[in-house]
Amino acid sequence: METNLYIGNLSFDTSEDELKELFSQAGEVVSVKLIRDYYSGKSRGFGFIEMSNQEEMQEAIKLFNGYQLKDRELRVDVARKKEDKKSNRGGRRGGRY
Numbered sequence: 001m002e003t004n005l006y007i008g009n010l011s012f013d014t015s016e017d018e019l020k021e022l023f024s025q026a027g028e029v030v031s032v033k034l035i036r037d038y039y040s041g042k043s044r045g046f047g048f049i050e051m052s053n054q055e056e057m058q059e060a061i062k063l064f065n066g067y068q069l070k071d072r073e074l075r076v077d078v079a080r081k082k083e084d085k086k087s088n089r090g091g092r093r094g095g096r097y
Contacts, residue, residue: 003030003057007064008046008075010034016047018069023049026063027056048079 007019016032023029034047051057057078065076 002078003051003054004079005049005051005057005060006077006079007049009072010045010047011070011072012043012045014070019049023060026060028052
């Protein structure tokens with residue numbers, strides 16, 4: 001049961017607390033994770049939110065996809081799982097074939 005949302009086009013000064021408060025209008029927010037630059041610690045303008053169930057996740061998409069937050073139009077969608085990095089069939093890394 002997928003309940004994770006991708007949140008894109010965030011203003012770089014948006015906080016996790018602001019997102020939690022906003023998305024709690026759609027239901028219970030389990031977690032908020034802003035993705036930050038490894039070196040600078042600054043927001044990269046996207047993150048992930050986990051809602052408590054699929055109905056609340058769908059409500060959040062309906063309410064907040066295209067929503068204006070800090071002069072930015074949010075992109076809200078179901079988060080895709082990372083692809084398995086071991087699926088490199090050729091077994092080579094960056095070499096010529």
